[in-house]
């Protein structure tokens with residue numbers, strides 16, 4: 284099996300997958316897709332992902348090349364094919380909780396900060412897009428803080444890293460990037476610090492990627 288990731292250094296969704304790949308010790312080729320230059324809209328990339336987005340996980344196996352889209356689906360695929368360490372817990376209720384925490388970010392926060400809606404808003408009211416992004420991140424993180432608090436240990440769900448942490452860490456980076464203060468979310472910030480002690484999380488950080496600008500730290 285050969286694995287390659289189509290990624291962009293600062294993409295929070297691609298970052299989630301990088302965390303999963305590193306946690307599981309899966310070797311992969313890194314193919315940058317420059318979202319600033321619009322490479323996601325090229326014919327080649329659209330053939331890999333009809334939504335013109337990253338991440339895309341390319342998996343070559345048994346003579347077939349698969350292009351997997353959507354970070355949640357990719358991470359679940361990785362959990363099925365490379366079970367150690369599992370990112371989803373064994374118990375169905377625990378699994379539902381971890382998926383829900385990940386979805387808070389995946390469908391409740393990140394889509395609002397994406398380039399496409401920002402561009403759409405900016406074209407109608409210059410500057411409004413920044414207010415919009417900050418509003419949805421702050422509101423979403425408030426809900427996430429409450430939800431995580433109810434079952435957190437060292438990490439979002441007890442004391443083992445799960446999928447929920449792979450979604451949380453990139454989202455907090457996004458919050459800082461857009462100028463959202465993190466003081467109201469002490470549990471989330473504490474878990475982020477615990478994640479940063481794990482090498483796989485450090486290897487997945489934007490500044491550690493080959494397409495990151497030199498001054499990106």
Ligand SMILES: N[C@@H](CCC(=O)N[C@@H](CS)C(=O)NCC(=O)O)C(=O)O
Pocket residue numbers: 293294295296297318323335336337338352353354355389394397398399
């Ligand atoms: N739900 C998707 C979201 C993917 C996504 O939003 N990717 C962003 C980068 S984080 C992207 O490619 N944006 C390109 C654009 O807005 O033009 C996932 O989890 O993979």
